[in-house]
Amino acid sequence: MLKINDLHASVDDKSILKGINLEIKAGEVHAIMGPNGSGKSTLASVVAGKEEYEVTKGNIIFNGEDIEELAAEERAHKGIFLSFQYPVEIPGVSVTNFMKTAINETRKAKGLEEMPAKDMLKLIREKSELLEIDRKFLSRSLNEGFSGGEKKRNEIFQMAMLEPQLAILDETDSGLDIDALRIVANGVNKLKSKDNAVLVITHYQRLLDYIVPDFVHVLYNGRIVKSGGKELAHELEEKGYDWIKEEVNA
């Protein structure tokens, strides 16, 4: 589904990704771990199509198509979703109206009619229950005044609504207490199927107790320096990142 080949990317002429290779197949859960500043969030943003990052070398193939020239919204239409580490507050646009617009724009891009209001309401009800989201919450301005946990839960709610093929969860566990973490992880697990894939980006192993990865990759200094199964996450939790750094620098 996703194939990243020798990806180099920079922002303001500062090189951040220095040759990433990664393949994710349908049905898989991958985790990318790594110390702060290793390029984890950059990788997520580059795949999602953030314009300020410049791909200087390599490519990103999604379902057989090079997506480098595609705008963020076109990537979204093709089924890529990014759950933001810091969801943006948009005062004046309610969660419901935002989702309606997102879904209908996606349908428009696919040549489909707008979703009938009745179906939309049903879908919203269904998905908000999955994330244990209060109905009142949906009429509030998007992310405005939301707690850290509410923002993250809202991200996964959006994911549930949009049903992406590839969901990238960027530090979704940060700022979550254990109950919220469980709700969020439970939501992600329920959405998982053999046809979609999840890429979890995290600093800590905690979230991976709930969303169990098939593969764990360690990102350090813009490169994937180590890959393994879920046991690698435990090892990192116990030993920290210093041994990886030493191994790489040796």
Place this chain on the structure above:
Amino acid sequence: MDLKEKLLSSFLVFENQLEDDAYLNDLRNDAIKTFEAKGFPSKKEEAWKYTSLNSILKEDYSIFPKQENSIEFSDVKKYFIHDIDSYKIVFIDGKYSSHLSQTTHDGMDICLMSAAMAKPKYRLIIENYFNKAATKDSLPSLNTAFSSEGAYIHIPKNKMVAKPIQIIHFSTGNESAIMLQPRNLIVVDENSHVQIIERHQSLTDNAVLTNAVTEIFANKRAIVDYYKIQNDTLNASLIDNTFINQQRESVASVHTFSFGGKLVRNNLNFYQNGERIDSTLKGITIIGEKQHVDHNTLVHHIEPNCESHQDYKGIFGENSTGVFNGKIIVNKEAQKTNAFQANNNILVSDKATINTKPQLEIFADDVKCSHGCTIGQLDESAMFYMRSRGIPEKEAKALLMYAFSNNVMSSVKIPEIKQRITKIIAAKLGVNIGFDL
């Protein structure tokens, strides 16, 4: 002949046609003298520093437009808020159009200035209110000198006017350039409530210059909600002078939606002549091309325990320019005043300009006054967030602009106006958003 000279000589013609009415004619004569002495304002004056009238004064305007060809309602329906029941006072090239209007004398007077000026039964109101709120600045004076037609609204006390009143001024372009000077008088007595929608609309691409004066008197505990929809053609210019005189415990609001026109100058003045008065001034400006919109506001706090709320949002594209000059005066006696002012602007083009200037003159010591102005660009991180959810760039921009304007929209009390404004914004931004604010 320049426009000033043309106006001065036209006044002699105008004066000869007037009825023998010493009271009004004296006012007109004084006013033309004031205009003659002061002339059109220039950029040398502080209040006109950022707005030059030069480009619009050079046209050869017809001062007394010919009688219009009649217009059918179906042709101009879209300029009305037509999905609500309303009173209508409609003018075409400055002349009253009875077939487009719907006036009343049933327990209140929603009719014409020309009638109010001519008939004895209105004389007391005319003498008590006409030209009592307008300042003696040159442009209001020019309007006073030529005042003869406009809307006249008098709501006696304890009356809740069930339907909004729409005041619409059309210009037809039957002549290459025309100047219009409508004069409106609105008197709302004790405990009464009225909602008014006003629009100036050119139906062609010919040049129009409108120098309008509206005087509004909100007497004790009256409530007045006024909506100005400015979405005119690129050759239509408007100098809109509005004066609101409030008595104690009255509540008055003016929402100004500025989406079009060549040059628009809004002189909006509130005078609080009593205690516990509430004044609201809000506006959304979205312009592009070479358009120019200037909001020049004044709130004069004269008595204690009053409030004023100002919130103006502006979005400027292409080569457009905007001005916000908001003056708040708090007299020494006006203790416990709460005066708020905000002006937020987004520049979506490198060539657009906004000049924003709060002016606070506070002579009382126990007051709360706040003001803030911001100038920024569209939030890039918000843009990426929305686009990553599948919302295309243009629609994402539009959503952000809607969101930006939301504070102003939220206090609009007539849902049909909200819907109309949302549609105009969507059309301006070239998007189709499936919900109203």
